[in-house]
């Protein structure tokens with residue numbers, strides 16, 4: 001989701017420099033145009049040619065490089081970019097920048113640019129803990145520079161502790177967070193995701209097909225756009241999004257209770273979870289034996305969303321309608337019955353849509369009945385589109401009130 005973005009990637013001289021190759025790959029995969037700037041010592045770890053080949057752009061290593069435009073190199077790049085990320089950032093580069101030293105291309109660029117600068121430090125654990133490094137970081141943070149914490153683990157120097165370069169995925173997530181418009185700032189959003197599971201016995205359950213991908217993407221994108229998000233997740237194999245408050249639950253009743261506990265403070269609820277409509281009337285404490293036909297008594301679960309709709313106030317409510325037939329009619333009926341502001345409908349039988357795949361094909365139906373059609377998109381892109389409509393819908397709601 002970095003299409004059209006110009007990103008400057010500063011690589012400094014630490015063993016984690018090889019991981020910036022992976023970072024470059026991820027950024028270009030997401031559509032960014034990346035210009036790599038290497039310090040002299042970084043070139044001892046990875047050759048500039050690697051970055052040049054993978055970025056498709058010349059790598060800047062010398063301060064006196066002039067571009068064809070005859071503009072001074074660092075000014076030209078610094079003006080064009082959307083963001084500068086330094087990964088890995090050594091204690092040395094942090095110290096130089098904190099103290100106003102601009103003796104190579106990268107340090108000069110940091111001083112010349114007005115775009116957000118993100119540092120992803122990586123160094124030996126003791127260096128990271130040293131008061132000098134920490135004081136430099138505090139100083140830079142107070143000036144508006146952004147920092148990621150290094151990860152904990154086994155370091156290349158043989159010690160174990162904090163100092164590893166943050167995960168590439170986390171660096172990409174922080175870059176996106178810095179680049180996104182904060183059009184959901186001030187909103188407190190509950191996002192539900194995944195299925196619920198209703199136990200039949202200790203080994204079996206009733207559940208719905210859902211990976212949780214749609215809800216997790218919605219939660220992540222909403223946070224990037226400035227919202228305070230609580231993700232309420234049924235059983236899912238997905239990793240918990242880094243730093244995102246997440247509450248896990250298993251059953252529909254548990255999900256309902258968690259939502260009720262947080263509803264008061266919420267300004268929006270996005271119900272992407274595939275909640276089981278029924279639960280066994282009784283759960284057997286022991287595994288039910290296979291002795292011919294077995295009848296299961298089911299009782300209905302509460303319709304959580306319909307319940308919220310009844311006490312909605314000025315909250316913005318979004319529901320999902322996973323359908324196999326009469327998509328629009330069913331979704332519209334649901335939106336009215338549950339008192340929603342918007343419903344996202346998808347035909348789960350369509351190829352490239354629905355439960356466990358990485359893409360979805362949706363229609364967004366608004367309270368006034370208008371229907372918006374979308375082609376097959378990644379679930380991350382779908383989350384963006386849904387939130388675009390949520391932002392517009394919220395504005396409309398405020399105007400009308």
Ligand code: C5P
Pocket residue numbers: 252271272273274275276277301302303304305306318319320321322334
């Ligand atoms: O009525 P249906 O289950 O198709 O409605 C789907 C929407 O309602 C989804 O947003 C889903 O999260 C929500 N839902 C709910 N409680 C249920 C069943 C569905 O909140 N028991």
